Amino acid sequence: MAKRTTSFICQACGAVYQRWQGRCEACGEWNSIAEEVSNDAHAAPVASGGARLKKGRVIPLEGLSGTPMDAPRLPSAIAELDRVTGGGFVRGSVILLGGEPGIGKSTLLIQAAAATALAGARSVYISGEESAGQVRLRAQRLGLGGAPVELAAETHVEDILATLSAGTPPRLVIIDSIQTMWTDAVEAAPGTVTQVRAAAQGLIRFAKTTGAAIILVGHVTKDGQIAGPRVVEHMVDAVMSFEGDASHHFRILRAVKNRFGATDEIGVFEMGSQGLVEVPNPSALFLGARDASVSGTAVYAGMEGTRPMLVEIQALVTPTALGTPRRAVVGWDQNRLAMVLAVLEARGGVRLGQHDVYMNVAGGFRISEPAADLAVAAALVSSLADLPIPPETTLFGEISLSGLVRPVPLAPARLKEAAKLGFGEALVPEGAAEAARQAGLTARPVQRIADLVAEIAGGAPRARPRIAGGGKAQSGVDDW
Ligand code: TYD
Numbered sequence: 317m318a319k320r321t322t323s324f325i326c327q328a329c330g331a332v333y334q335r336w337q338g339r340c341e342a343c344g345e346w347n348s349i350a351e352e353v354s355n356d357a358h359a360a361p362v363a364s365g366g367a368r369l370k371k372g373r374v375i376p377l378e379g380l381s382g383t384p385m386d387a388p389r390l391p392s393a394i395a396e397l398d399r400v401t402g403g404g405f406v407r408g409s410v411i412l413l414g415g416e417p418g419i420g421k422s423t424l425l426i427q428a429a430a431a432t433a434l435a436g437a438r439s440v441y442i443s444g445e446e447s448a449g450q451v452r453l454r455a456q457r458l459g460l461g462g463a464p465v466e467l468a469a470e471t472h473v474e475d476i477l478a479t480l481s482a483g484t485p486p487r488l489v490i491i492d493s494i495q496t497m498w499t500d501a502v503e504a505a506p507g508t509v510t511q512v513r514a515a516a517q518g519l520i521r522f523a524k525t526t527g528a529a530i531i532l533v534g535h536v537t538k539d540g541q542i543a544g545p546r547v548v549e550h551m552v553d554a555v556m557s558f559e560g561d562a563s564h565h566f567r568i569l570r571a572v573k574n575r576f577g578a579t580d581e582i583g584v585f586e587m588g589s590q591g592l593v594e595v596p597n598p599s600a601l602f603l604g605a606r607d608a609s610v611s612g613t614a615v616y617a618g619m620e621g622t623r624p625m626l627v628e629i630q631a632l633v634t635p636t637a638l639g640t641p642r643r644a645v646v647g648w649d650q651n652r653l654a655m656v657l658a659v660l661e662a663r664g665g666v667r668l669g670q671h672d673v674y675m676n677v678a679g680g681f682r683i684s685e686p687a688a689d690l691a692v693a694a695a696l697v698s699s700l701a702d703l704p705i706p707p708e709t710t711l712f713g714e715i716s717l718s719g720l721v722r723p724v725p726l727a728p729a730r731l732k733e734a735a736k737l738g739f740g741e742a743l744v745p746e747g748a749a750e751a752a753r754q755a756g757l758t759a760r761p762v763q764r765i766a767d768l769v770a771e772i773a774g775g776a777p778r779a780r781p782r783i784a785g786g787g788k789a790q791s792g793v794d795d796w
Pocket residue numbers: 415416417418419420421422423424454458587588589590591592
């Protein structure tokens with residue numbers, strides 16, 4: 317008979333304790349620890365009659381051929397998805413796809429399963445949330461009704477593994493979602509940390525022994541509240557997050573962890589009536605509805621992984637009515653903005669202490685590179701002085717605390733993309749000036765932050781700044 321063990325598991329972070337306590341020491345959460353009885357502490361479900369690897373079997377390292385990057389892969393035929401996985405689903409790998417409910421995870425995965433099935437690979441879609449009929453209806457609405465995907469509505473892991481083990485081994489298995497799965501191996505309600513982990517273990521073991529690629533869907537709320545998917549992150553080969561803004565149509569697929577590829581790649585999709593459509597040229601999308609005649613906007617030539625991406629940075633600087641000015645930022649790091657403001661003030665002679673500052677990255681996009689510093693500074697100065705930056709200008713460069721503009725990686729790729737999109741001039745660190753010329757752009761090298769302030773003033777039609785609601789005494793830019 318299986319050994320029964322009792323443990324106490326934090327439902328918020330997955331920490332395991334020998335006895336109950338009121339507060340989890342690992343995550344600090346109160347009343348999150350629940351008792352869970354397991355039939356065997358290390359039990360994970362296995363398919364009945366499934367083959368097991370012999371214990372203690374070892375293989376020499378030099379006997380393995382190839383690197384993880386050229387592992388056998390199953391391409392999905394969705395280029396933006398393959399870009400993020402690193403060229404397709406690796407045999408025997410398990411991917412966790414996280415995202416808020418309604419973002420489009422099921423839509424993306426039924427499209428992927430249909431594409432692999434049409435390419436001749438056995439693809440199975442297991443839904444624990446919708447009936448098989450509902451999944452089929454959705455596929456038909458997406459024009460994928462003819463794809464030979466096997467659909468099932470099931471939540472019991474042992475039954476799923478038995479179904480998968482019958483017939484030719486599947487190449488791709490979608491589990492939608494891991495929170496709905498449960499196994500006999502542990503006694504806990506579906507959706508609890510214990511069940512999610514045990515169910516994931518069983519499915520991962522199946523992937524490793526049969527070579528099927530498995531995608532586990534995991535719902536995550538805005539503040540990452542449901543702990544379920546978090547606790548399997550370390551068990552899977554890749555973690556992807558599907559992000560987007562309810563008010564925008566586009567969705568971004570990001571690799572958070574990837575044992576078989578780069579983690580800085582993103583895939584961009586647009587949600588339409590025909591499901592998710594790939595966006596091969598996201599810069600055009602992000603710059604789409606741009607009004608270049610207003611002050612306070614700057615186009616940043618950024619990189620997302622190996623792909624250059626131009627995005628508009630918007631700033632609004634207004635005199636404050638409060639004792640402590642407001643600083644609000646969407647799409648960028650708040651601390652980084654505080655640093656740019658401080659450097660502008662200390663090294664650029666731009667006084668912002670009496671101004672509220674709002675910053676936004678257009679289209680709901682999120683930037684993480686410090687290379688955006690220069691474009692952010694430009695948007696701020698432009699808004700403060702009410703001097704628009706010429707529409708054909710793009711910028712990038714990291715700003716150091718000393719006020720120097722530092723070089724950033726991959727300048728030629730950024731500049732080529734800018735030239736391709738019709739930009740004519742680049743405000744860049746000195747080192748990138750040559751690359752700008754080679755890309756066919758007019759280079760305006762910027763050595764220090766003060767040079768940037770002068771460039772914006774010099775390149776604009778008006779000689780003196782005009783600040784909304786302020787007289788000359790309020791002029792925030794004083795050394796030009
Ligand atoms: P879904 O894939 O069910 O999200 P998730 O699995 O992440 O919870 O997507 C649901 C949303 O997508 C729903 O609000 C409707 C929208 N949608 C479209 O706009 N067009 C479509 O073709 C489909 C299938 C869904």
